[in-house]
Amino acid sequence: MLVIYNSISKQKEIFKPIYDNEVRMYVCGMTVYDYCHMGHARTVVAFDVINRYLRYAGYQVTYVRNITDIDDKIIHRAVENKESIQSLTTRFIQAMDEDLQALGTLKPDFEPKATDYVAEMIAIIEKLIAEGLAYVGRTGDVYFDVMQFEHYGKLAHKDLEALQAGARVAVEEAKKSPLDFVLWKLSKPNEPYWASPWGNGRPGWHTECVVMSKLQLGQPFDIHGGGHDLKFPHHENELAQAEGAYHQDFVHYWMHVGFIEINKEKMSKSLNNFFTIRDVLCEWRPEVLRYFLLASHYRSPVDYSLEALEGAHQALDRLYLALRGVDLNVEVVEDVVAEQYEERFKEAMDDDFNTPIALSVLFDLVRELNRAKVEGKDNVVALAQKLKHLAGVLCILTEPTEQYFQHSAANKMGIEAIENLVAQRRLARSEKNWVKADEIRQQLAEKGVIIEDSGEATTWRYE
RNA sequence: GGCUGGGUGGCAGAGUGGUCAUGCUGCGGCCUGCAAAGCCGUUUACGUCGGUUCGAUUCCGGCCCUAGCCUCCA
Numbered sequence: 001m002l003v004i005y006n007s008i009s010k011q012k013e014i015f016k017p018i019y020d021n022e023v024r025m026y027v028c029g030m031t032v033y034d035y036c037h038m039g040h041a042r043t044v045v046a047f048d049v050i051n052r053y054l055r056y057a058g059y060q061v062t063y064v065r066n067i068t069d070i071d072d073k074i075i076h077r078a079v080e081n082k083e084s085i086q087s088l089t090t091r092f093i094q095a096m097d098e099d100l101q102a103l104g105t106l107k108p109d110f111e112p113k114a115t116d117y118v119a120e121m122i123a124i125i126e127k128l129i130a131e132g133l134a135y136v137g138r139t140g141d142v143y144f145d146v147m148q149f150e151h152y153g154k155l156a157h158k159d160l161e162a163l164q165a166g167a168r169v170a171v172e173e174a175k176k177s178p179l180d181f182v183l184w185k186l187s188k189p190n191e192p193y194w195a196s197p198w199g200n201g202r203p204g205w206h207t208e209c210v211v212m213s214k215l216q217l218g219q220p221f222d223i224h225g226g227g228h229d230l231k232f233p234h235h236e237n238e239l240a241q242a243e244g245a246y247h248q249d250f251v252h253y254w255m256h257v258g259f260i261e262i263n264k265e266k267m268s269k270s271l272n273n274f275f276t277i278r279d280v281l282c283e284w285r286p287e288v289l290r291y292f293l294l295a296s297h298y299r300s301p302v303d304y305s306l307e308a309l310e311g312a313h314q315a316l317d318r319l320y321l322a323l324r325g326v327d328l329n330v331e332v333v334e335d336v337v338a339e340q341y342e343e344r345f346k347e348a349m350d351d352d353f354n355t356p357i358a359l360s361v362l363f364d365l366v367r368e369l370n371r372a373k374v375e376g377k378d379n380v381v382a383l384a385q386k387l388k389h390l391a392g393v394l395c396i397l398t399e400p401t402e403q404y405f406q407h408s409a410a411n412k413m414g415i416e417a418i419e420n421l422v423a424q425r426r427l428a429r430s431e432k433n434w435v436k437a438d439e440i441r442q443q444l445a446e447k448g449v450i451i452e453d454s455g456e457a458t459t460w461r462y463e
Numbered sequence: 464g465g466c467u468g469g470g471u472g473g474c475a476g477a478g479u480g481g482u483c484a485u486g487c488u489g490c491g492g493c494c495u496g497c498a499a500a501g502c503c504g505u506u507u508a509c510g511u512c513g514g515u516u517c518g519a520u521u522c523c524g525g526c527c528c529u530a531g532c533c534u535c536c537a
């Protein structure tokens with residue numbers, strides 16, 4: 001029984017899809033004017049695991065993640081770069097695809113772009129005006145009239161009074177209330193525009209998600225997610241539009257992912273304390289990054305640090321080491337003990353996708369496996385297969401074992417040279433020339449190569 | 464100011480009304496030519512002050528500290 005923490009009720013709730021075993025999930029994606037950073041990675045990986053687990057659990061998932069390819073930041077950046085908007089967004093969409101693929105995330109089933117749905121956005125704005133929920137302001141822009149939607153604030157748990165008291169924005173004369181948000185923004189000279197009943201302009205940000213989710217998933221749909229910073233105002237504003245326009249629930253389960261922090265401070269573009277995914281992938285292999293992200297629960301804040309990455313690396317090594325020397329390319333073997341670990345794994349993931357616990361189950365399985373290896377039990381293969389299989393749901397332990405340890409990289413000693421030294425050392429050892437054997441081991445260690453003897457065999461790996 | 468979250472052992476990070484999280488690290492042992500890996504054992508916890516309880520890190524209340532949102536942000 002799957003339980004999900006729902007932001008709107010602030011409680012864990014039993015998950016019941018709208019249609020039997022189908023899950024319809026929409027996640028707010030990127031605004032493509034720059035490279036993706038670790039914060040994006042976290043949200044994307046979190047929902048990737050959710051997507052994978054739901055499928056593993058037998059649900060038929062439709063996963064939609066939008067691309068925002070028109071907004072003020074994009075326009076500004078294009079001007080800054082003396083580049084067309086089209087070229088800017090195309091470039092960063094491609095970069096995003098590369099980065100997310102490197103992280104091993106599955107592509108969403110649909111990745112709608114805002115600019116492909118402008119006509120539909122205009123239609124919903126017209127409907128909102130007809131419903132009395134939107135108005136044309138004094139400057140000609142169209143605004144959502146927050147006061148007219150009685151449930152405004154129900155997601156973020158804010159009441160209008162408090163919001164107004166805290167409003168830091170200078171009241172724009174064009175709006176009735178400072179909380180009203182723009183649905184259609186008239187274009188200035190040299191800005192891109194679409195024709196509309198209110199003049200040439202472009203849609204406000206929040207509307208695209210309402211339109212694209214409804215088109216591809218219907219309304220209501222099951223899960224809507226995104227980073228924690230989207231809860232308010234973005235998701236609140238989506239909800240107001242969707243429920244205001246169609247008079248029915250918008251979303252059943254709202255999920256929000258916690259922030260990546262640096263020195264306990266939110267990583268964000270405005271604070272300029274962010275690391276891009278590609279920066280990090282220059283130093284660390286993608287799987288380490290994934291492990292790091294999965295080692296804490298998706299709702300908690302995570303502090304990004306070298307120590308944490310190193311910890312992830314070591315933990316991952318332990319998982320892979322357990323698989324070493326086991327031939328997995330055989331028919332899947334059933335084993336009662338192995339099944340117990342799968343049950344525990346499911347239990348962990350069923351509890352609001354608790355990946356830290358799921359990982360701890362994997363480590364318990366590793367101990368079981370190592371023990372079985374030492375004792376020469378006959379369930380070694382079954383345990384190893386189970387480990388690989390369950391880890392695969394989290395999309396870790398995906399590489400062939402030896403490839404993981406002997407992964408070539410430009411700055412490392414070549415495999416041939418290593419094998420050569422290992423052979424020399426084997427000879428020295430057979431002659432009980434311990435001095436020479438230790439010398440070679442030391443030589444390799446200085447190059448970051450770890451030697452492991454077990455009986456006659458010697459294996460090596462990069463540290 | 465309002466609204467959300469947090470404060471756990473050397474670090475990271477879960478969780479629970481009364482036996483173990485887990486990973487890294489420390490210590491002891493086994494194994495090993497010595498190591499590494501592995502196995503076994505083991506030390507150091509639950510911000511603070513009260514309350515409920517036979518018993519609270521876990522429930523309730525006050526306080527302190529801290530992050531986030533209230534403006535674009537995953």
